[in-house]
Amino acid sequence: MLDLAQLRPLAFALAIGLIIGLQRGWQARTEPTGKRVAGFRTFGLLGLGGGLAALLPLPFGTVILTAASAALVVGYVRESNSSEYSATNTIAGILTLGLGAFAAMGRETEAMAAAAVMLLLLAMRHRLHHFLRGISAAEIEAASRFAIVALVILPLMPDKAYGPFDAWNPRQLWTVVVLVLALSFAGYVATRRIGPSKGLLVTAAAGALVSSTAVTASYARRLKEDGPAVPALIAGIALASAISYGRLLVLAALLATYALPTLAIAIVPAALVAVAAAWIVARRAQPQLHEGELALGNPLNFGSAFGLAAFVAALSVLSRWALDHFGSAGIGIVLLLTGLADVDAAVITLAGFPQQSLSPERAGLLLTLPVIANMSVKIALVLVNAPNRRGLTAALPLLATTLVTGLGAAFLALA
Template sequence: MEYEDLINLGIAFGLGMLTGLQRQHADSKMAGVRTFTLIAMLGVLSGMLSRVYDSPLIMPAFGLVLGGLLITANVIKNGRSDTPDIGQTTEVAALLMFAIGAYLVMGERMIAVVTGGALAILLYLKDKLHDFIEDLQEKDLAAIMTFAGISLVILPLLPNETFGPLDVLNPRSIWLMVTLIVGISVVGYFIYKFMGARAGTISGGILGGLISSTATTVSYARKTKESGAVHIMAAFVIVAASAVAVIRVLVEVGVVIPQHLPAMILPLLAEFLVLVGICVWIYLRMNRDDSVESVPEPKNPAQFKSALIFGLLYGLILLAVAFIKQEYGNEALYGLAVISGLTDVDAITLSLSQLMRQDRLEISTGWKLILLASLSNLAFKGAMAAVLGTRKLGRWIGISFGLGIGAGLLIIWLWPQNWHL
């Protein structure tokens, strides 16, 4: 007995029931839970028959028969109705479910399962997706189309080879990092679209860190000038956004050098926990009656000009890191990390990660430089908060970021090299 085939039948049964349940709940006249389950199992059996008889014609034959049945059912359904339904969602879903069943046997099981699950979720989210699309503004569409152009048009066209001095400038690699940063910003932007205007204090800090902790600092510092009573809550949001920015750095490192993440994650997580502890302390001191109006609405996160500037900045920092390391050694990189981190942690993080991926920079040095750049950015945001906000906000941020920077420097200085996952 082929237990793998039994497992495939069981998976097809489950995926078919899941999709059919949604279709029947949506009152589909074409197919419901039983029909979709049978279609998925038919796909598995057609794959088995094709494998047993070594014939490439069996699956297409079953697929054509299924297509004919769907066409016939569609004609009968619309012929009995005064208002014909021209939608093809159920028909396409049925054909896809047949293909998923066949792919369980002939292809990768994980891909088939993920596709089946995604199909069920997509069908379930129909109304929410329609509402979301109707609410899109012109700049939202511009963000989507620009990101599509950046990732799906420009990226594949760039050469995947190194050019220039020090052999570190790879156009495709550089643009891939641009795609990563723009993608993170776009995700944060559309999370804001879903909940930004209704975000509470904690959510405001999280969203601020995901979109831009620097922009969040500027916005909330200015709000304390308008209403000085909210300085403690503004301090909480600013520190929370900065804590989330550390997680953003970890995500970038994990995408570029996932194999080295276990050696780097603990000291960066330690700094994150320090900032979280400071957030808890501020939250306990906060007057719950205070309120900050809302998370500042971000600009279009996928502007081509901004993406191009980031790409140039990333390439320059990548070149500078390689040059300084070659000419002056690792010690000189600490100064570059401080300067680069003042306004943009992403570029220096990705540049250092690329060098670590190419084994041009030691992991034990790389995480220290990334953390130092993050601390430099904390100092820069603290200075902005002091200049743009009230004195009370300046004191809260000075104490909070002072503790965070002090803890980070101690981590860089004292963290044992053998403390890693």
């Protein structure tokens, strides 16, 4: 009697072929009869054929799979002169054969998962092409650099403590540098993709993922002159500060989780104040205002990566020296001064401390110091770049968020 369980591998192989064939047949649905190279039935047969070949004795199965793959390649070569012919069908056919064989070998789950990913890639053809057309040469170069930073340099870093106070662990240090660069680069790409056509507020939000300080300075310079863009610029500055709070919370969650609860209690109210200020001011802005671009440098280059690593390495030694001589008050001074230049570096520095050296409450409170320092720098940038009533109006939300952060930290310190 036929055991249906024996047909299970072939059923999976056929299903894989039909899944891929459904997309390929739909893709060629507008082609006239006779012009469709392969579709629903053909790919179903390829999947089934791969499954059958896998069930045959090894020499015969290998010969059949090789011959079928060669036939697909020959067919592609013969038709490659046609401008409408794509190698995708050939590659998809060979993969369908292989996945059918893989499923018949008892690896149904892995084969179906691979088929699902393959189907997604095939279905996203137009989106992927549109995405590729929008990529600039600079972005390709930056992505290549990130691959070197994350996939070449990082694995070579030793996972061992070095230096004064054992402050330097190259692997941990470079890991957080990669993380910060990845977050900044994501914001940079988002800003490039969104562009000025989406409005000043959206551009400010995306740009703040790269550098809220750069957004603040850029928008403040445009506040020197009056015009219809003033409300949107002021709202953009407030929104950028709110996004910077969110970015800080994400970094703390990833790098210094133990400090997150206290930090969140201190700065979430400030972020809400910034969002509320942006919303109130934005109501007076023209909804489709999109004049001018936000100039942001590409954050992903070797100079910025090594610079951040060197900065954090120096801070790690300095902060440990301060802890050894002055206790947590010494760390607070170091982080406060660090915040004048870079809040990210302050988070990374604190994350490098052993958790037992600081209580979660103390660590969270210490991180509010660079936040206050950085906001003070932004207030100064606004007032220096726009020394007028408009600049003062733009600085008020930043001042409010700074005061709320300070009050929150003071409340937690006294509680």
